[in-house]
Amino acid sequence: SQKIEQNSEALNIQEGKTATLTCNYTNYSPAYLQWYRQDPGRGPVFLLLIRENEKEKRKERLKVTFDTTLKQSLFHITASQPADSATYLCALGGGYQKVTFGTGTKLQVIP
Amino acid sequence: DSGVTQTPKHLITATGQRVTLRCSPRSGDLSVYWYQQSLDQGLQFLIQYYNGEERAKGNILERFSAQQFPDLHSELNLSSLELGDSALYFCASSGLAGGGDTQYFGPGTRLTVL
Numbered sequence: 001s002q003k004i005e006q007n008s009e010a011l012n013i014q015e016g017k018t019a020t021l022t023c024n025y026t027n028y029s030p031a032y033l034q035w036y037r038q039d040p041g042r043g044p045v046f047l048l049l050i051r052e053n054e055k056e057k058r059k060e061r062l063k064v065t066f067d068t069t070l071k072q073s074l075f076h077i078t079a080s081q082p083a084d085s086a087t088y089l090c091a092l093g094g095g096y097q098k099v100t101f102g103t104g105t106k107l108q109v110i111p
Numbered sequence: 112d113s114g115v116t117q118t119p120k121h122l123i124t125a126t127g128q129r130v131t132l133r134c135s136p137r138s139g140d141l142s143v144y145w146y147q148q149s150l151d152q153g154l155q156f157l158i159q160y161y162n163g164e165e166r167a168k169g170n171i172l173e174r175f176s177a178q179q180f181p182d183l184h185s186e187l188n189l190s191s192l193e194l195g196d197s198a199l200y201f202c203a204s205s206g207l208a209g210g211g212d213t214q215y216f217g218p219g220t221r222l223t224v225l
Contacts, residue, residue: 034213043113043201043216044154089154091214098167099144099214103153 002028004102006090012108013080021075021105023090028100030092033066033073038087038104047088048075080109114138115217117202123223129190132220136183136204142166143185144205144214145177149198160185189222197224 005024013019023033032051036044050057050066050073057064063076077084087106093099114137124130136143145157156169160179171177174192179185189196199221203214 041199041219041221043115043203043219044214045113045216046213049213098156098159098169100156101146101154 002026002092002100004028004090004092004100006088006102006105008103008105010106010108012110015080015082015109015111017080019077019080019084019107019109021088021090021107023073023075023102025071025092028071028092029068032093033064034091034093034099035062035064035073035075036089036091036101038089040087044089044101077107080107082109082111085109113215113217115202115204115215117200117217117220119220120218121221121223123225124192125225126192126194128192128224129188130192130222132187132189132200132202132222134185134187134202134204134217136185136202137215140204140206140215141183142205142212143179143183144203145171145185145187146201146203147198148201148219149195152198154201157187192224194224197222 003026034049035047038044048064061078065074087104089104091101116135118133141162144159146154157171159167177187199219201219203216205212
């Protein structure tokens with residue numbers, strides 16, 4: 001069955017450093033991958049979408065890579081700030097398949 | 112503000128009861144999705160409607176049902192509630208029927224079953 005793995009352990013990082021979060025998947029050939037941010041008790045907020053034919057996408061301090069051979073996406077936040085502290089979810093989908101979310105990685109940026 | 116509204120914000124009820132959660136999608140969005148998120152659990156996809164028709168089904172229990180009305184708002188009905196149904200229930204909307212589309216999430220309804 002389809003499986004999406006995100007590091008369940010929290011990632012603690014010093015302010016100003018680059019945070020890198022990983023999303024691995026198996027038994028899946030997604031046409032696209034999305035990253036969302038979720039704050040406690042609130043709904044996820046869309047950040048970036050990358051398609052299977054794209055290797056990298058950037059938006060301000062965010063960068064996403066998508067390696068369909070490794071079945072992995074990396075999500076980078078450069079010059080991290082305490083306000084970036086949240087849980088980050090990756091989501092995969094394609095065609096008319098339902099979007100499947102990973103369990104998320106909690107990022108804590110320490111001042 | 113995502114433009115998706117959900118009511119009520121909080122709901123406290125007893126085991127065996129039935130509740131209805133309501134969602135209004137963003138203006139112009141035809142797809143509505145329902146998710147369940149328990150404590151420390153990921154988002155579990157329940158069901159998707161597109162323009163009034165069921166489009167995709169996830170791990171939705173038989174005790175749960177949903178529908179999307181002609182004005183595109185959606186309701187999720189949960190019956191014979193159990194303690195384990197306590198969770199955050201999110202509704203999301205998007206413009207397309209299928210993939211490659213951003214989902215906009217509502218603020219959620221927190222259900223507590225006592």
